[in-house]
Amino acid sequence: MIDERDTIVRVQNMPYGVKGFVLNSPDGTHNIYINARYPYETMTKTYLHELRHIQRDDFGSDKPISELE
Numbered sequence: 001m002i003d004e005r006d007t008i009v010r011v012q013n014m015p016y017g018v019k020g021f022v023l024n025s026p027d028g029t030h031n032i033y034i035n036a037r038y039p040y041e042t043m044t045k046t047y048l049h050e051l052r053h054i055q056r057d058d059f060g061s062d063k064p065i066s067e068l069e
Helices: 040-056
Strands: 008-013 020-024 030-035
Touching: 008 040, 020 040, 030 040
Parallel strands: 008 030
Antiparallel strands: 020 030
């Protein structure tokens, strides 16, 4: 389960093709970046997608990125 206090969401303009990503901070927080150039529906789907990466702890996985996506 994700504690919302440990998740920071940042919506900002990024290059097209990048819908979003997660960066983990040394203090244990998760920073979800969402591309503001996309419609609201796409941003919502991207947010949920990035949350799944956090829930599954994909960052410590040895699986290839293509398999995690």
